[in-house]
Amino acid sequence: MSTRADTRKTREPLRRGGRGGMSRSGRIALYSTLTLLLLIFVAPLVWAISSSFKPRGDIFEYPPKLIPSPATLDNYRTLLDTQPFWNWFAISVVTALLATTVAVFVCALAGYGFAKFRFAGKRVLFGVMFSSLSVPFAVILVPLFILVVKSGLSNPWFALIVPWVAPAFGIFMMQQYIVQSIPDEIIEAARIDGSSEFGTFWRVVLPLLRPSLGALAVWQFLQSYNAFMWPLVLLSDVNQYTIPLGLNILFRAENRSYDLVMAGAVLASVPTILVFLLLRKQLLEGLSAGAVKG
Incomplete structure (x- = not known):
């Protein structure tokens, strides 16, 4: 009985703290930061791919359009x-x-x-x-x-x-x-x-x-x-x-x-x-x- 009680007590902090002792709010902050960094690093490549299918006059249009309209392979x-x-x-x-x-x-x-x-x-x-x-x-x-x-x-x-x-x-x-x-x-x-x-x-x-x-x-x-x-x-x-x-x-x-x-x-x-x-x-x-x- 005492062994089961000790095991239960050991698991409770892990459940409260999440995996590795990290709280839910900590995980949300971590994943949000990683997602933001991913978007920052990927954004230039996505913009380059989108612009490569646009006519030259549409590359710097405002507001910018992510999906080319019309898309072209002329470039x-x-x-x-x-x-x-x-x-x-x-x-x-x-x-x-x-x-x-x-x-x-x-x-x-x-x-x-x-x-x-x-x-x-x-x-x-x-x-x-x-x-x-x-x-x-x-x-x-x-x-x-x-x-x-x-x-x-x-x-x-x-x-x-x-x-x-x-x-x-x-x-x-x-x-x-x-x-x-x-x-x-x-x-x-x-x-x-x-x-x-x-x-x-x-x-x-x-x-x-x-x-x-x-x-x-x-x-x-x-x-x-x-x-x-x-x-x-x-x-x-x-x-x-x-x-x-x-x-x-x-x-x-x-x-x-x-x-x-x-x-x-x-x-x-x-x-x-x-x-x-x-x-x-x-x-x-x-x-x-x-x-x-x-």
Whole structure:
């Protein structure tokens, strides 16, 4: 009897406080805030999609109409017929995918080295790497451009990838995740079984990094895909522009082609949405692991 009474007493505060001890008013406030933030973040995309189906004169009409009347596909037809949009799209997507693939592997390998190996100058090297996070990209833009050109590596398909292959943030992120999530016993067991150092990394460590690799891949893809300053300095041929540069020349045109910019922005958002949908599980797991482990 006393056990049932104690159980009842324990459950009563939970019922009064709701799940996790949060009151009903607290949940309402939380969900209302999250809904408001969702609307704020989604509103620009919804407005861009709506405007991409409107004639140019209707984009800034007042009061604004969310549903185009009449809806038209002329913006998309004009964009694809008069501009090398698919060239911009291909260069942006391919270079971003290559940069992301290389960066994820390099960051995981470097993070593993910093996390599990001892070597001379480790602290100094890690400090230099970490301190580079405070250096704006604009500071190294000109030296990086001179270095790439003097080295004969200014081919757009290669040069667009160079700045993103070993981001300091990615190395630091991998190092922290490996220190917190991968015990030394697993690595020692692999070494006792005769695995090489790279084999241990490839077959043992890398599969355990899947959540953090997904989070890093999403971040890295967005960094490379949305890059503007480096392609602006590097590229001079309109046919080799990335999507941000291509949309910029449409926006800066004499007649301000807002209709084409909106259509291009909608098409440009497709790869980023697909990357998020494909890696959402790993992204959420990586963020949750970082929140739990500190």
